[in-house]
Amino acid sequence: MxxxxxxxxxxLPIPLADAWDFFSSPLNLARITPKEMKFTVTSNYTADTKMYPGMIITYHVSPVFGIKMNWMTEITHVKEHEYFxxxxxxGPYALWHHQHHFTEIPGGVKMTDILDYAVPxxxxxxxxxSVLVKKEVKKIFTHRTKAVDDLFGKYTG
Structure with a gap:
């Protein structure tokens, strides 16, 4: 593989605690995912649900050609205000391992995503x-960057 x-x-031009609260809530993921993916969280969580190791999150998503798929992820590690x-x-990948890191910087927070994935x-x-998947994954993160800028403003340093 x-x-x-x-x-x-x-x-991001926001405090670390605000970034953590937003990104650690699975319910906010749909707000920053391209609309054409029809991303819906199907887990029964509320806005005040705190993330924890072992948390299972289920989704419906249409990643390519409008084909609807079920996706399930597990939160395996959480260090509050640092990473999850x-x-x-x-789901659609043979492997999906996504690290979300948060570091306080002057005037805001640096968010780093490290993604390792495999295609079946x-x-x-x-x-x-090489033809489609890598471009689509990059497109999702490009969209997310713009959506996050729209929500929180652009970081100016």
């Missing part, structure tokens, strides 16, 4: 990644 590695960084990790339990179907998955 071929594994791919991507990293994304974004500086989600891993796919089942061996050689066909590698072809699909």
């Amino acid at each position: 071929k594994t791919y590695h991507l990293e994304f960084e974004q500086n 990790v989600d891993n796919q339990v089942f 179907y061996s050689v066909f998955g590698r072809i699909a990644n």
Whole structure:
């Protein structure tokens, strides 16, 4: 299985606690995901649900060609105000390991995403990644950057 590695960084002009509260809530994920993905959290959580190791989050998502899929992730590690990790339990990827890191910086917080993923179907998955999947994953994070800027303002240092 071929594994791919991507990293994304974004500086936000908000306090660390505010960034943590927003990004550690699964209910906010739909707000920063492209609309065409039809991303819906199906877990029965409320806005005040605190993230914890072992937390299972389920979604409906249409990542490509409008095909609706179920996706389940587990929060495996949480260090409040520093990082959390989600891993796919089942869904569209052969592997999805996503680290979310938060570091206080002057005037805000630096958010770093470290993503390791694999596409199923061996050689066909590698072809699909080079033709479509990698571009779509990058597009999701590009959209998220803009959506987060729209929500919190652009960091000016």
